[in-house]
Amino acid sequence: MRILIVEDEIKAAQYLKEALMQSGYQAESSHDGIDGLFLAQSGTFDLIILDVMLPGIDGWSFIGRLRERSQVPVLFLTAKDAVADRVKGLELGADDYLVKPFSYAELLARVRTLLRRNPVRQQEIFELADLQVDALKRRATRGGQRIDLTNKEFALLHLLLQHKGEVMSRSQIASQVWDMNFDSDTNVVDVAIRRLRAKIDDDFTVKLIQTVRGMGYRIEDGF
Template sequence: MRILVIEDDDKIRRYVEQALRAERCAVDVAADGDEGLWLAGSHPYDVIVMDLMLPTRDGMSVLRQLRRSGSTVPVLILTARGGVEDRVSGLNAGADDYLAKPFAVSELIARVHALGRRQRPHLGSVLKFEDLELDLLGRRVSRGGQRIDLTPREFALLELLLQHAPNPVSKAVIIEKVWDRCFDSETALVNVHVSHLRKKLELPGSPPLIRTIRGVGFALGAEPA
């Protein structure tokens, strides 16, 4: 998943960012409301985690603007303002969930994953292709029953390929969905990560799973006959 965290407290922002990255999420961060609103309108996110008390533009204003613009991305409000009226106001403004500070990181992660699954109701918790399995809840990958350890970026990349299999995914879409920023200069890094992922997915006696489609991108599955 790709997550946007809008939080002005440096310590909390780094804490949340690190926790989400440990869960193999791609994470963008913003320290104020204007930056957060710009990022939310410029890139595709699966979930937004946002404080309410933000400089330049408060979280409620960001939330209302997102909903007015037609954005349906799930928003988890993370704030010290945990009173009933605050929660009701946030939910009425278009928030999908509300978590008061201080919070347990395990609960934050569980709520983020729940919101992400809500965005993808057609997908189960386990994605499969041939003998490859990716467990979204357990954050595990296996091929032929053999567990494969992936970095957060590799996990997100494989998840994207599985979601579209056997259709190809372009480098531009990979950068948008997997990378923290959307720069054309990062296409070389996509090649590097695909190469590393290919090697990790290789098993003796098994055909390669990821193929390159020249001028298009990458796809799961064998070359067509």
């Protein structure tokens, strides 16, 4: 389970990150609302722990924009204990609310409860440059043109988009798309990448799929 902590108090964020990792979770932190929102919209987190008072954008604006694209569970943290503030957070889409100061034991109990009762709704629409992919309908278009993909090509594109900007190694791709252990003598990933490029990049000026020599592949906005 991956948890994102968006908290501008650096020491508090570091404490929560280390404590959650010791409890068996993967945790990442951000100290700014705008940066935190960018990470949250990547669709790779199972829960977000969100402070209300943040630089960049506050927690209210953060969750309002997040809920336009994601239903990932959100636990609000705030020093404000007024009922109106708790109600506002819940109405905007928060799943739970914890008032500072709090004990880590209480926070951990709430985290576990949210993760049990709120399966994450996976991101459905991915947009990159003029590429749009609807994961639910399994439809891809670029520049308004429909792109016909095989099941494996779609799975490969979907995987790259889920990790937009990250380098995916051949072994990671092979295990997640083909459910196979990577063999250095097998070029199935390279062949699939070439076929996918032919469909989404070759006829367009801006190229999206990059080869990172000696490491693997990534997809990002133009080069």
